[in-house]
Amino acid sequence: MTLFYWIFTTLCRPLPTPTARRSGRWLGLLALLFLYLPAAHATHIVGGEMDLQYVSGNTYQLTLNLYFDAINGSPGALDASLTAGIFDKATNQRLTSVLLPLVSNTFVNYSNPACTVGSLSTRQLIYRNTVELSPATYAASQGYYASVERCCRNLSISNIVAPGDAAQAFYLEFPAVVRRGQTFRDSTPRIFPPLADYACLGELFTYDFGGQDPDGDSLVYDMVTPLNGHTTPTNPTLPSQLSAPYQLIRWRDTIGTYQINTLAQIPGAPTLTVGARTGRLSVRPMKKGLFVFGVRCQEFRKGEKIGETRRDFQLQVLTCPKNAAPSLVLLPNPTGNVAYRPGRDTLRIVPGGPHCVRLRFTDPDNSSQLSLSLRAVNYSGPLPTFTTATSGTVHAAGQPDTLTANLCFPECTNTKGGVGRIDVLVSDNGCALPKRDTVHIAFIALPTPNVLPTLVSTAGPTLPLHVRPGQTLAFDLIATDLDSDPLLFTLTGSTGFAPDVLGAVLVPQAQVGTQRRARFTWPVDCRAITTPPGQVRQLLFMATSTTACGEKQQTPLLSIPVIIDYSNEPPVLTSTLPPVAAGTTDPPLIRLPLGQRYTATLAGLDTDRDVLALTASGQGFDLAAAGMTFTAPAGPAGQAAGTFSWLPGCDAASVVAGKPQVLTVTFRLQETTCQPQPQTRTVRFEVVSPDTVEFTPPNLILPTSNNLANRVFTMASLPPDFCDTRFAGIKIFSRWGRVVYESGDRNFRWSGESTAGMYYYLLTYTSGRRYKGWVEVIQ
The missing domain is CATH 2.60.40.10 (Immunoglobulins)
Structure with missing residues (x-):
């Protein structure tokens, strides 16, 4: 037994007589107590748990819920922050430390505030911060754990050895953020209801201790021995958290005749248990005291365990005033004056018949405040309502011993041919938990007949x-x-x-x-x-x-x-254009001399009498810019006619890459219908150049000859001028490159030089075309 525990238990005995209070022994105990206060400041932990929630990216939120004894805990033991450690589960290597500042400090409310006792008041302290869990670091297959250690627990705990020296290790396991090469997101269970209530000696105590999982994972609960860890009264916190394994608290061997162990943490009949699937605590305590207990919540996904949360808490067991359960009976049913017998009778609610039953509820305890409520069992329709009092006080001055209420089913109640079942509950205001009586009502309800539309x-x-x-x-x-x-x-x-x-x-x-x-x-x-x-x-x-x-x-x-209904025959396109040559698919080529107009007519006919449209388009050129015209006036339904005309000009007579330019024109017959089948005709046009005569200039002149035709050099057969191809001039050169004659007249005449010999000429045209040759002068 620690010194503080001995002083505390001595001071908590009944007050001594006035003489003893004035004695030196009493004052000495007080002095020892104040000397020992620094260690006493740490005796404050009621319990708590941790959770880890996914935020976004690699960011998670780590939270510690610590429950603080507001009666016995000293303000000096209320930490402004705590430090958590995160460890590799396989190696126990610490990967990081996370500072958790205090973000909330609130009282935990009783389920029934009227049952408040001065010896039990709890605060919820929330410590929270974010942490980055990088896939490069947190990918180990066995996962990780986080822990926070703090000393100490309450001195008055009844079921462990040396409670004043007992610490707590808050512990949480979580999976890797990458599993089997894929990103793995998990938020651990959270929202565990805090326990502020006490249990009454010899009375059944139940409490919902279950958590919720944001990911919908399966949760399984069991009883475990709380963790003690490494902290002590002299070192209640650690500068950096230590890794597992963590020491367990030590159970007392027995309390009276009751054995204390992991599966029997609170003496009772039954002892403390937790629902494996519900997390609901249940105990009928048989010993007074303050009892610490541990619950583990394991998290499973697709049958595989991925984490766990340990939660420590304490439950105070007090001697409470005796509280008898209230009682509830149903008076005559809607079809007659026969009392309804739960479990044997079935109420029948029919159109036009009674829809209400009367309830009588009472309680043997004086001044009991009773209240009625309903709970659906296998009925999803609108619940009946109480048309008179749903609560009241019995056995109080001016109040009756019994209360009555009418329970009325709505006119639209319909059990759809089956039997509906609801529970009617009456609850008192007893402490620590209310007592109830329940009546199970089975009923068949038929709706008002309705004719189908x-x-x-x-x-x-x-x-x-x-x-x-x-x-x-x-x-x-x-x-x-x-x-x-x-x-x-x-x-x-x-x-x-x-x-x-x-x-x-x-x-x-x-x-x-x-x-x-x-x-x-x-x-x-x-x-x-x-x-x-x-x-x-x-x-x-x-x-x-x-x-x-x-x-x-x-x-x-x-x-x-x-x-x-829909059908469509393709239209027919006819024209005076030349047909495609046999054995080829190439469009026909129409060769026209410069200045000669070409005209063609086209006609369309559609047996479905759809509106027809004839159009013409040039391939890579504009028809109007090339001097072409196409007219196709609107005609009667199912008919179309058009005329094409072209007077070739020099614009169409250009030479491209040494070849005459070819203009391609496509004529299209389009029908106005849902699924048109257009018809087309394509032709090509080429302007024929008149430069088709073989050019053979003379190459010999005799200036002294009697034959006048041979005395001068001239070219009567020059290529004719055509569009931009016109005669530009002639130059005659000596064998040494000296210009001896030059003229821009296509009818030039050169009589030669005084010196016989070979001379060379150059003919040029405006299009850049050039002719070279030679001529010999013989004297």
């Missing part, structure tokens, strides 16, 4: 309906409900057919009495054509009525088949 259309007796693109399909729908319930229409289509997407609309009118009409209109366009055309599609209509009880009743589907 009907639906017809004015679409006509001949089905399927036929309609072509460009036409509008229209008819009326008539829905009837003999109960005058509100009616709504719906429109759908058979598989792969959505009429509303294709422009169909259903416009309802105002309901008049039992009837409501709606107008269906569908302007059919090309989108409605099926592939292949002519397939039957179903327009599906339904009317739904809503009864006074909110139940929906639907008519059978009204199916109206419809066929979109």
